[in-house]
Amino acid sequence: MDSKKMWRSNYAPPLLRILWRLGIRxxxxxxxxxxxxxxLTGGLWGIYWGCAMWFIYWGPSGMVAGEAIIISITGGFLFGLLMASFHWWRRKVNRLPSWDDV
Known part of the structure; x- marks a missing residue:
């Protein structure tokens, strides 16, 4: 992927490299x-963003926990779709083969 001039942070973000070091393939x-x-991306982002928003803004402002959870799930899902679309597009633009062929 380096030969395709893809940024390492795009195809191997820090969390993924940590999982690789832990033996998760x-x-x-x-x-x-x-x-x-x-x-993967939407779930993790939704959890971290939702917790941050809860402690910084939503909790102190009196938001109901159920509403915060629904907003976090929706935001995580939308973020995940955006990231999946980006990586799908990068795979097509760079003409990358299937993972099974690598």
Whole structure:
């Protein structure tokens, strides 16, 4: 992927490199199926963003926890779709083969 001039932070973000060091074998993001990128990036982002918003703004302002959870899930899902679309597009633009062919 370096030969395609892809940034390392795009195809191997720090969290993915940590998982690789722990022995969890996942393909780089451009090679993952669309749904896996959506779930991985959207799920993690939704959790961290939701917790940050709860402690910084939503909790002190008196927002109901259920509403905050729904907003976090929706935001995470939308972020995941955006990231999955980006990595799908990068795979097509760079003409990357299937992960099974690598």
């Amino acid at each position: 996942l393909p780089p993001l451009p090679f993952m199926p669309f749904w896996q990128v959506t779930v």
